[in-house]
Amino acid sequence: PAEGFPGAPCTFRRLLLLLGLAGLLAGTAAGMWLLGQLKHMKEPQAGQGSPQEQDLGAIPACEDGEEEEPVVRGAPSTVSFRISTANSLLEAQVEAHPGWLLVCHGHWEPSLGTQLCQQLGYLSMTQQKGVNLRDVQVSAGQQFLQVRPRQEGRLQDRWQVRSSCQSGRVVALQCSECGLQAGAVRVVGGTDVAPGRWPWQVSVCQGSQHRCGGSVLAPEWILTAAHCVHRYPGLGLPAPAWRVFAGIVTHGSLQPQAGVPVREIIPHPLYSHSSLDYDIALMRLQVPLNFSGAIRAVCLPPSRRDLLQGTQCWVSGWGYTAPGQAQVAGTLKEALVPLIGTRRCNSSCVYRGELTARMICAGHLQGRVDACQGDSGGPLVCWDGSMWRLVGIVSWGQGCAEPNHPGVYTNVAQLLPWIHQVTQVSPA
Structure with a gap:
């Protein structure tokens, strides 16, 4: 019978090859999606900002990046x-x-x-x-x-x-109370985080599987990155499929029933998955969190205060702790990173004009530590002398702790009107 089908073995091999290739592509897509939840990796592509922003002038050269204007500019006021x-x-x-x-x-x-x-x-x-x-x-x-x-x-x-x-x-x-830690919590000689140090940090999970970080704004409101909850074809999940775990520093054996289910997910209406502009989303919980020493809200940036480059801020999360690592950290990590001027970060030797007004940079141009020690949606907070302010949301970058590729964060100060509008007008 086989003699009547001389092409059968070849056809069978081709079929196996096609099935294997399809499986490889599916696995790669799923892996890229998971990696995107840790910190959205993308190759720099000049011109991804809005036309208005790209037409303001040529991309600054590396030596022209010494600015500088404030990284976060407050509104003028008398x-x-x-x-x-x-x-x-x-x-x-x-x-x-x-x-x-x-x-x-x-x-x-x-x-x-x-x-x-x-x-x-x-x-x-x-x-x-x-x-x-x-x-x-x-x-x-x-x-x-x-x-x-x-x-x-x-x-x-x-x-x-x-x-x-x-x-x-x-x-x-x-x-509303925010931006304060329980007691004088300090970490000496390491990057593991003590309980209560970042009480607004949450783990945003699908079931008990960590996907992204987030920040507590109020007992029922969590702020995260829009690309974390963006509805990919075939991968979109309804709001109740997401759960938020607050007050934890180690994942260990998380039980889904211990997390708080999400009632509603509200990404910014102008969010762009290609450029990651407006990379911000609000999650409303089905049940308000019970605030304690381990669970508290973070403050938003004031609308009328500048933040200068070099300002030292902290990023935290359960992201990768080393380049090429394929598993998130089991214990919450933190890293101290300085704000980098936007002109420098948009220069020809860094991100070549990709940053919009809704983005800021933080990290070390030499490499060292990066938001791989945090994860997408997690907080970038700065101390203003009296309280901790949520200045940025971990958004994207190229590689992990690579020279001239610092972490890029959503500029929270630019999106305050939207945050206040959503949290005020949403029905109880």
């Missing part, structure tokens, strides 16, 4: 605010007026509390009230800031300086 840690009184600093002014409660509107908390880097306002001046120690010559009646427009333009407070009450404001 009025800045702070909340007293002693008594929660709202204080303001105004150009041409020395010292800090108290804010008079006259003409105060409830919406102002939310706006000011968000401007200061908090997700929400928790309490606001008027405090009698007789209950406050006021120094001689104390000046006040007051809302202009019936004044519309920008928040910074709605104020006037007064020598007295006719209402007899000043504003006390409390915002």
